[in-house]
Amino acid sequence: MRQYHQLPLVGFLLFSLIPSQLCKTCEVTEENDVHLNSLLSTMTTSKYTSGTQSANVLLSLRLVGMQNQTLKQQLSQQVRSSVEMRESNLSSGQLAMIILALGACHTPDETFIYDHHLISHLQNKFQAEIENMGAHDGNPLTNYYQVSLDVLVLCLFNGNYSVTKVADLFSPENKNYYLRGQFSVGTFNISSHVPKSVTTPNPPSNISVNYSVVITKTYSTTVTVPSGSVFLDVMEEAQKINETVFGFTVEKSSWGPYITSVQGLKANNNERTFWEILSGGKPLSQGVGNYVVHDGESLEIHWSKY
Template structure:
């Protein structure tokens, strides 16, 4: 919902009046309700229904559209914490970056904040910025290449929290530009996180768009001319080993050899394994902004309340790409492992 609100704002549409079939939806009111549900779940279970990444997005979106929420509660919610900003033992640059954007929004909207809340937010941002900077490497990447776009946005809007020379924006930008021809950001969500920084902007600029400049204008973009597709031969097949394992309760650990066309993604391997042996390799998934997200394997469901999820690995190493984006290779050892974050 938060991303939909940002998208509506970016397209100069009112997120409080979104047409859906024959009715109108108030996305802001819906997000306010969902945010309250998240806070209630934290009070009862100690964890959000979704994640602190999503909560940071919620605060950012509500801040941009002047939604009803408490900045004081938000400042406490987004304060430093192991469970908030670490995924397993690894610091989540994505979560930290969105949290910085959300809290900078709170500081710059012109809303009068109590001195203690203002100070708390500044302390939060400083801690997060320091942690983000600690994740940059010599090539300019911050965290991994996919978290770099959000990190660039966060650091660009929090420059007053950086020591001189602490970060070379040009170096990071050049690394991003080098990756574009390689198809690294072909996923629409990955592209959406990189594009603002390429224009010297961030998600905070969404609320500053001058929509009146486009008022009364009609934009007629030329439609691309369809090109005939030439027939191509079938790609060669490759074989991989696919494993499903319960890494929390140790109730199962099964492997299977799977053959798929060269160029296939992880998700295709999962489908083929399920077709060959549904008793051992069945799975369910849901679609989200990055593509298919695995919700259960063999009936064992991921549960945010218990901080469990299905981790994707290749040759024992956790993947930074999702099941719908990671292209597998000949002889690779792929695994979906039930884990705790």
């Protein structure tokens, strides 16, 4: 995925912004207020099912200086419980996000970080990322986005890490930042399919789409689904048609369902492989649980490398 390669830059940007921002809220001009309202309302009315989701929202609410104490307390409780229940299962980046959220703005939550030794847990998880990189051609256990979150948090919360190792890791010479020979995402080309406005009073209740699984060979079928269906519905219908060819597995993540395998072929971080989803040959900017499919569309899931 191409955005992936922008991550070191994002990391450095955060480095320079966050220390002074940990408690400094940002101003939004009145004319821009309107753009934030729907986002804030979504953030305050949504139900959060994972500690990472709650941590992301808590951090944002604190940084924008939202006064909704009840919501912030609820989110903080969810975040703390997720640490108590599954600290050892959290990925390094998830733990880093949690520390950022609890530590932002010097609230009483900050003591939780030290009482539960979260910085030394993060140091261990970061060390495991580095060791995995040594053993697997520079590939972390998770990804570079999470490794940069780890470094950011270890730096902000005075954890231990080797500055020279980090400098090496984030050097632009690192070949893992390049995708198809390119460092920059300037030519990034994702489909931003704008839904066609429906003018007919009675839109058809079913639509047909072409669906293909592409590995070294292409396996295609035509699937009929109710209009308004998402990519995942198409995959489920195809699976009913032929389980061997279109069978897949999915995992819940904070962004929704994430496709982990098709035809039994599993994505692997060490090999930088993943199942990429496309429409009309262009990578989609939403996941299978959100992307609404359209009549006549050509959908694909590709065995890809990042």
